[in-house]
Amino acid sequence: MVGVALACGWFAEGRSKAWRLVRKIDRDLTSAASDLDEARRELDVLRRSQEMQRDFFAIVSHELRTPLTGIIGYSDLMLLGEVGQLEERQRGYIQEIMGKGIDLLNLIDNILNIHKVQSGRWRCAWDP
Numbered sequence: 001m002v003g004v005a006l007a008c009g010w011f012a013e014g015r016s017k018a019w020r021l022v023r024k025i026d027r028d029l030t031s032a033a034s035d036l037d038e039a040r041r042e043l044d045v046l047r048r049s050q051e052m053q054r055d056f057f058a059i060v061s062h063e064l065r066t067p068l069t070g071i072i073g074y075s076d077l078m079l080l081g082e083v084g085q086l087e088e089r090q091r092g093y094i095q096e097i098m099g100k101g102i103d104l105l106n107l108i109d110n111i112l113n114i115h116k117v118q119s120g121r122w123r124c125a126w127d128p
Contacts, residue, residue, distance in 0.1 A: 057112060057115045
């Protein structure tokens with residue numbers, strides 16, 4: 001009879017330890033699920049941010065580069081004499097317009113290249 005009492009006590013103790021372990025595992029799983037939900041929310045925010053950034057750079061690329069290319073092209077045509085002879089003063093102004101347009105186009109291209117590198121779509125020659 002003592003053996004049965006010892007066995008029942010051991011099972012009761014084992015069950016108690018088992019339930020404590022189950023409760024601890026349940027708490028850990030609940031905490032992990034909460035952490036996972038938070039990570040998913042952060043990932044969604046990051047994805048939306050990347051989409052907005054991609055859209056912004058597409059707009060910059062098209063809406064700024066296209067008119068600048070036209071300004072530079074027409075300036076070049078004027079300097080080549082396609083619209084008639086220019087006075088030296090006019091030539092100087094158009095050269096200035098063209099030079100500033102090229103500078104701005106280079107700046108936009110550099111910004112777009114930096115974005116490509118950061119987004120992993122383009123690698124620098126010095127990167128392994």
